[in-house]
Amino acid sequence: xxxxxxxxxxxxxxxxxxxxxxxxxxxxxxxxxxxxxxxxxxxxxxxxxxxxxxxxxxxxxxxxxxxxxxxxxxxxxxxxxxxxxxxxxxxxxxxxxxxxxxxxxxxxxxxxxxxxxxxxxxxxxxxxxxxxxxxxxxxxxxxxxxxxxxxxxxxxxxxxxxxxxxxxxxxxxxxxxxxxxxxxxxxxxxxxxxxxxxxxxxxxxxxxxxxxxxxxxxxxxxxxxxxxxxxxxxxxxxxxxxxxxxxxxxxxxxxxxxxxxxxxxxxxxxxxxxxxxxxxxxxxxxxxxxxxxxxxxxxxxxxxxxxxxxxxxxxxxxxxxxxxxxxxxxxxxxxxxxxxxxxxxxxxxxxxxxxxxxxxxxxxxxxxxxxxxxxxxxxxxxxxxxxxxxxxxxxxxxxxxxxxxxxxxxxxxxxxxxxxxxxxxxxxxxxxxxxxxxxxxxxxxxxxxxxxxxxxxxxxxxxxxxxxxxxxxxxxxxxxxxxxxxxxxxxxxxxxxxxxx
Ligand code: GLU
Numbered sequence: 001x002x003x004x005x006x007x008x009x010x011x012x013x014x015x016x017x018x019x020x021x022x023x024x025x026x027x028x029x030x031x032x033x034x035x036x037x038x039x040x041x042x043x044x045x046x047x048x049x050x051x052x053x054x055x056x057x058x059x060x061x062x063x064x065x066x067x068x069x070x071x072x073x074x075x076x077x078x079x080x081x082x083x084x085x086x087x088x089x090x091x092x093x094x095x096x097x098x099x100x101x102x103x104x105x106x107x108x109x110x111x112x113x114x115x116x117x118x119x120x121x122x123x124x125x126x127x128x129x130x131x132x133x134x135x136x137x138x139x140x141x142x143x144x145x146x147x148x149x150x151x152x153x154x155x156x157x158x159x160x161x162x163x164x165x166x167x168x169x170x171x172x173x174x175x176x177x178x179x180x181x182x183x184x185x186x187x188x189x190x191x192x193x194x195x196x197x198x199x200x201x202x203x204x205x206x207x208x209x210x211x212x213x214x215x216x217x218x219x220x221x222x223x224x225x226x227x228x229x230x231x232x233x234x235x236x237x238x239x240x241x242x243x244x245x246x247x248x249x250x251x252x253x254x255x256x257x258x259x260x261x262x263x264x265x266x267x268x269x270x271x272x273x274x275x276x277x278x279x280x281x282x283x284x285x286x287x288x289x290x291x292x293x294x295x296x297x298x299x300x301x302x303x304x305x306x307x308x309x310x311x312x313x314x315x316x317x318x319x320x321x322x323x324x325x326x327x328x329x330x331x332x333x334x335x336x337x338x339x340x341x342x343x344x345x346x347x348x349x350x351x352x353x354x355x356x357x358x359x360x361x362x363x364x365x366x367x368x369x370x371x372x373x374x375x376x377x378x379x380x381x382x383x384x385x386x387x388x389x390x391x392x393x394x395x396x397x398x399x400x401x402x403x404x405x406x407x408x409x410x411x412x413x414x415x416x417x418x419x420x421x422x423x424x425x426x427x428x429x430x431x432x433x434x435x436x437x438x439x440x441x442x443x444x445x446x447x448x449x450x451x452x453x454x455x456x457x458x459x460x461x462x463x464x465x466x467x468x469x470x471x472x473x474x475x476x477x478x479x480x481x482x483x484x485x486x487x488x489x490x491x492x493x494x495x496x497x498x499x500x501x
Contacts, residue, residue, distance in 0.1 A: 004036025004216050008062075008069075009206065011043045012054035015277035015286065016061050018260060018338070019221055019251050022303045026248060026331065027219050028067045029304070032323035039213060040072035042083045045205050052280045055083075061274040064290055065300050066319050079213040084205050091200045094208050094238065095161060095193075103166075103237035104193060106159045107140035108152055131189040132167045161194035163203075163230060163237075173228050176217075176246040176328045183229045191230055203227060207234045210243055219246045219328070246328050251306050252335040260338050262286060270340040274299065293390030294343070298350035302343050306336040316349055348389045356381045362391045370395070371402050379483050383475040398474070401483060404492050405470025408499060412472040416462035422497045424455065425463055429493040437486045442478040467496035 008024040010016060016024070024040075031038040040062065042055050059074060071077025081087055098104040107130075109117075114130070117138075121128035128134065135142055140162065141149045152159070169185045193204040200208065210218060225247045235242035251260045254268055265272040265287070275288035289299045301317060309332070310317060310325045317325070351359070359381045363370060370377060384398040395402070428449055435445045450460045465477050468489065474480060481489045 003214070004031060004034035005039060005214050006031040006036060006217050006219060007039040007041050007210070007213065007215050009041045009043050009209075009220070010058050011046060011049065011202070012051060012058065013046070013049040014051050014054055015273045015275070016058050017262070017272050018274075018303065018306075019248075020058075021061065021065060021067075021274050021300075022251065022306055023219065023221055023248055024062055024067050025065070025300055025303055026308070026326070026328075029323050029326035030217060030219060030328060031070075033326045036216070037070040038067075039077070039079075039215070040069035040082065041209060041213070042073055043202060043206065044083060044085045045199050045202060047085075047199075053278075057275065057277060064274060064296050066296060067300070084209065087205070087209065088199065090212060091194075091205060091208055092198070094204075095198075095200065098193065098204075098237055099161060101237050103164050103233070104161050105135075105141045105164050106149070107138065107162050108144075108157050108159045109139045110158075113139070129189045130162065132165055132186065135162075135164075135190055158196035160192045160196050161204075162190040163193050163234070165190050165230075166233070171229050171232055173232060174245065175225075175228070176244060177249075177331050178225075178247060178333060185229070185233075188229050193234075203230055203234065207231055207238070207240075211235075211238070211240045215243050217246065218243045219248065222247045222249055246331070248331065249307060249333060250335040252337045254338055254340060256337045264338075268340055270338075270343060293392055294347050295350045295354065298347040299343075301350070302346040306338065307332050316346075316353075344389050351385060351388050351391065356385070359385065359391055359394065363395060366392065368392060368395045369402070376401070376483060383479055383483070400469045400474065400480070404488070404495060405468075407470060408466055408496065409471040412466055413500070416466045416472065417496075417500050421459075421463045422500055424453070424460060425467065425493050426497055427453075428460065428464070429490050429497075432486065432490055432493075435486070437482055437489075439476070439478040439482040442481050443476075446478065463496070464493070467493045 006027045008027045010020060028038045044050060069075060071079065071082060073082045118128045137143060165188050166185050171183050171185065173181045173183060191203055192201050194200050228245060232242060252258065253260050253264050260272060262272050271287040271289050271292050273286050273288045274290060276291045277286045277288065297318065300319060304322050305315065309330055356378050360374060360377055380398050380401045381394055384394040387397060388394045431445065431449055435442060446460055450457050461477055462472060465472055468480050468484065
C-alpha cells in the first residue's frame with residue numbers, strides 16, 4: 001500500500017470520551033506524520049444503540065480539538081458516503097461474495113431459539129457459543145439439508161450470515177505497538193456478519209469499508225484486539241490485503257487501576273468528555289473540557305501525552321509539532337494513568353502562552369459579568385494571568401477589580417488593622433488626592449508616606465491592600481491602585497475606615 005490513509009471510525013452511541021479523543025488524535029497525528037490522509041467514518045449500523053445527536057457531537061468535538069478530517073460525512077470525499085447506514089448498496093455485493101466462499105454460511109436460528117439453547121447450557125453449567133463445535137447441531141446451511149435450506153429461503157424465513165471460523169488454525173497477529181501474538185481459531189466463535197435485515201454488523205462493514213476506502217493503518221482502542229483474529233480472517237476470505245494494525249492501551253483511573261470511567265470524573269471533579277453532553281434520554285448533562293475552561297490546545301496536548309512520549313521528554317507541543325514527532329513505535333504498551341493535576345498544569349501553561357487579547361475574547365464570550373472597559377480588562381488579565389489555571393480564574397481571583405469589597409476577611413483584618421490604622425490610612429487617602437495615579441508613582445508615594453511617618457511598609461501596605469481587596473491577596477498594591485483609579489481607591493480606603501470604626 002503506497003498512500004497512508006488512517007480512519008477514525010466511531011459509532012454514534014454516545015459522546016466521545018477521552019479514550020476516543022486520543023484514538024482520533026493518534027490516527028490524525030500518524031496520518032499527518034506520514035503525509036497521509038485522515039478519514040472520519042461514522043459506523044452506525046447498530047441502530048439499536050444509536051443515540052440522537054452523537055454524530056454531531058463527535059464532529060463538533062473533533063473540530064474543537066483541531067483534529068480536522070480530510071474526508072468525512074460532512075466534507076465528503078472520493079470514497080463517500082462516510083456514514084455506514086448510507087453504504088448498504090456497497091455491502092450487498094460483498095455479502096454475496098463471501099457466501100460463495102467457505103468462510104460464511106447462513107443461519108435461521110431465531111433470537112428465541114438461541115436464548116433457549118443458551119439457557120440449556122447455563123443449566124448444565126456451560127456457556128453456549130455459536131462455533132465450530134455447536135454449529136452442526138443448529139439451524140443453518142451447514143447442518144440442514146440443501147432442500148430444507150431452500151424451503152426456508154422460499155418461505156422467506158429471516159436469516160443471518162455467520163462467519164465460518166476455521167477449525168484449529170493458529171493465526172499470527174501482528175500489531176505495531178504490541179508486536180506479534182497468536183490465537184487459535186478454536187477459541188473464536190462464528191460471529192454474525194450480516195443481520196436478518198440485510199445490514200452488515202460492525203465486523204463485516206468495518207473491514208469492507210477499510211478495504212474500499214483504501215485504509216493503510218487501523219489505529220484503534222485495545223477493546224478491539226479480541227476482534228483482530230476475525231478481521232485478519234475476513235481479509236483472507238475476501239482475498240484482500242489487510243491494513244496494518246495498532247491497538248492503543250487504556251486510559252486508566254487516576255489511582256492507576258482499571259479503565260477511566262465517567263464515575264471517576266464525577267468523583268474527582270474532572271470531565272471525561274471533550275464537550276458538555278446532554279443525554280437525550282435522561283436530560284442529564286455530562287461536563288466537557290471545553291465548558292470547564294480548558295483551551296483546546298492544552299486539552300489535546302494533555303491527551304496526546306497519555307500514552308506517548310515525544311523525544312527529549314518535551315511536554316508542550318502544538319498539534320503541528322506533535323504531528324512532526326509522532327511515532328507509533330513510541331506509543332506505550334502499558335495503560336496511561338490519567339491525572340487531573342497534570343490536565344490543569346497543561347491548561348495553566350497554555351493560558352500563559354495565550355495573548356491578553358485572546359484571553360479577553362474568551363472572557364467576553366463567557367457568561368461572566370464583566371463590568372469594565374476592554375482597556376481595563378486587558379490590564380486585569382495582565383495582572384491576574386500568571387496565577388490562572390482557567391480563564392475564569394482571572395475574573396474570580398480578580399473580583400475586587402470589578403466590585404468593591406463588601407466585607408473584610410476576619411483573620412486578615414486582625415493582622416492588618418489596629419487602633420492607629422484608620423488615622424494612618426485617612427492621612428494617606430488625602431495625600432493620594434494629589435497623586436498621579438500610575439503604579440510607579442504610587443509606589444513611591446506610599447513609600448515616602450510610610451518613611452515620613454516612620455512606619456514600616458507593612459503597616460501601610462497591609463491595611464491598604466485589605467481596603468482595596470478585602471483580603472491580603474492579589475497582585476502588587478500600586479498596580480491595583482492604578483487600575484482602580486483615584487476615585488475608587490480613595491473611596492475604598494474610606495469604606496474600610498468606616499467599617500473598622
Ligand atoms: N466503530 C468502532 C468503535 O466504535 C470502530 C472500531 C475500529 O476502529 O475498528 O469503536
